Amino acid sequence: MRDFDTIAAIATPPGESGVAMIKISGNDAKAIVSEIFKLKNNDVFLNIRPWKMHYGHIVEYDSGEIIDEVVVSYFKAPKSYTAEDVVEITSHGGYTSSRRILDQVLLRGARPAGPGEFTKRAFLNGRIDLAQAEAVIDIINSKTDQSMKTAMAQSQGRLSKEITNIRERLLNMLAFIEVTVDFPEDDLESATAEKVKCDAEEILHKIETLLKTSGEGKIIRDGLRTVIAGKPNVGKSSLLNTLLMETRAIVTDVPGTTRDVIEEYLNLDGIPVILVDTAGIRDTEDIVERIGVDISKQKLSEADLVLFMLDRSRPIDKEDIEILNRLEYARYIVLLNKTDLDDRLEYDHPVLADAIQVSATNGYGITELKRRIKEMFFAGTVKAGEYSVSNDRHKEALIRASESLKDALVALEENMQLDVVSIDLSASWSYLGEITGDTLQEDLIDKIFSDFCVGK
Template sequence: MIQEDTISAVATALGEGGIGIIRLSGVKAITIATGLFRGIKGKTAADVSSHQAAYGHIIDPASNRVVDEVLLLVMRSPRSYTREDVVEIHCHGGPAPLRKILELTLAAGARLAEPGEFTKRAFLNGRLDLTQAEAVIDVIRAKTDASLRMAVGNLSGRLADKIRLLRKDILEMIAHLEAAIDFPEEDIEQLAAQEAGNRIRNLCLAIEELLATAHTGRILREGLETVIIGKPNVGKSSLLNALLKETRAIVTDVPGTTRDSIEEYANIGGVPLKIIDTAGIRETTDVVEKIGVEKAKEFIPRADLILFMLDSSAPLTVEDQAVLELLTDRQTLILVNKSDLSPVLDLARVTQRLPDKKILNISILEGTGMQELEQCIIDMAYGGKVQVPEGGFVNNVRQAGLLDQARQSLQEALSAIAAGMPPDCIVVDLRSAWDKLGEITGDTLGEDIIDQIFTQFCIGK
């Protein structure tokens, strides 16, 4: 599905850098570059062999002036990212040369690429399926090595391979059942339905295994949103600094130092932790601090994990009990800080109120309990299972939703079999499951959904 128009965009990040790249893709990419590039000894873009680079200059055709010194890379169809002719102009990475060269490519007949359009063309031209295309943005946004390994695994097609095996199995069942419809002897129909039932149950188990990776996949992709909460001066900012392994938050003995939330990412055993340090919860007349306390409470319902901090050397306060009331149905770790001091806190009252929450004794000052805390966070991210190093992860809501719909269709097929329904009724449910799985890879997906997915990409990718 080669597009008729040629697109152009800056493919590198905004700002100053040693190198900037303008990328063109389409039938006129080499022709446009030929009109702008003057190589050493008169070489043009058309003279450059595929996957070869040439040194020269970009010339403004209107004034015949040199715009910048560049390297020009040509990748001819179909051996390119988009499976179209692709030209990359590597110039100096300042805003002025990048803007000028981009303007020249547009004036020469290209149009500005839409967000994600290069990857969209790679998908439409069959170089990538939709799970691989989605993995491209995950590679770009990866925050830890584990996030990157997951994204690269999906980019290599591991999730897509699993989905295609499921679709192949469903298609074989459909063919078998339709054959039974064409030869409507009762014993043949019953045998075909019985065999399909066994295979459908195995497919449901396989889909459930994939869905079980969605929790970890989302966390590795987006980060585990973690809120540190507690009364003032309990050690919240010190914990943030300890998890970040740097001084990010101001730490003093004065209660109410943190008046607003602070958000940072930490790498905990490969799990990207989006940590939110909040204002200490207490009654206050300070207007700014009061706003911070309200914001702290608002984070609780939306957080993936709450780190509720208590002071081992102080009795349970009204503020502590107010927070306990908010945590009943939230995933929470209770951290009893200052465990190096003589214990005063009555933990029995805490466990009575939150009997199912894990309690860790820590001392941020001495560094004790921190390894156990990090291991608890890792276990939560991976659901208590052994970490899977690469690939095969369901890592966004779209994929998980379609898998769940496919599972529901398969379960409806099982119900039809149990009710003694004819094979054509079973086939309807199987085709629905087959279609939903195809939407994950993009084989049966509408153009409007495809457009929506690629708008999440940056321009130039």
């Protein structure tokens, strides 16, 4: 019953602001608010019509003392965010007012909402599926317009619709097999096997097409982790400052100035980038600098992309080659920095074949760098608003569904009994259901919503 009692929470961040919102959801939401909300026109809140805004004051139930001037909105079930009765109280911003109003709501019988509990109720009440619910947190966490549009596409059910269509086809295949197995005298097994094989191949192609979007989708959702690497004093921190268009890192002529890792978010033409400036990698006797170098090496192994910087005014040396060797299995772009200097060197090396000439001080070459990143990860164009697989949980479920379909096709090739094939098809259907929440265990559903913020 805990999932269906009346809950309440402050839905806006704490601190000074223009307004704050307290959200209440459940069968008793309207009755609870009616005890502490006095309309300006002396009307009774229990009698007001839904989907309208009402002006008045929240008062203490016992003393009648006015707490704040508010606007209250009532959304009648099932036409609300949670598909339950929902009341939203909009008060002045600030910690004290919103906290006092919430206290009065809780004293009248509501309980504090847990993380993501409003969205969880929308899921439990069938208003949205699990993939759409997860898109809500992606909308909140989105760092660029592109990531926002992609999350919105998922929240509107575009991925869910595709998954549902695939599951319906699998279900029809299972029903077809069941009829064939139940009526062996009709001698339909050979024809059924051929049709099942054709359908399974089509579905497998659809799933693998979805999986191909997972790389781009994850970057749009979580950001492209980009590490700026190189030996000391090649211009890594200057590049960070230029890309951010602000002085975020200290820049000096002294090698080893950067001792710790600096991380910042950057909107690179719609791509959310986690830009990581690292300490220059070299052998050093300085204990603090050595710790920074060790962290830099660790960040290289975690990066989606490495921007390997070379100083155009100095020859490539042993330290540069050692860093390059660490990038053998990484995706990287070589940047020849300090091209603005008169004493830049002209030298030839295989690593420079695709290098980009840049100047971290005046921004030369940054446009080409952005183009190269988009070409490397997005085939040149970042497509917004299209559904894609951006969630690791969804990707894992698709991979397992794909593997089960492949097992079914192997069984068909080996002329195994159709009821054996149906086991693999059922497994694929079940794995896909984990994406929308139809076949996911309750404890895993609770874990997913526990990552949401309170009040959403």
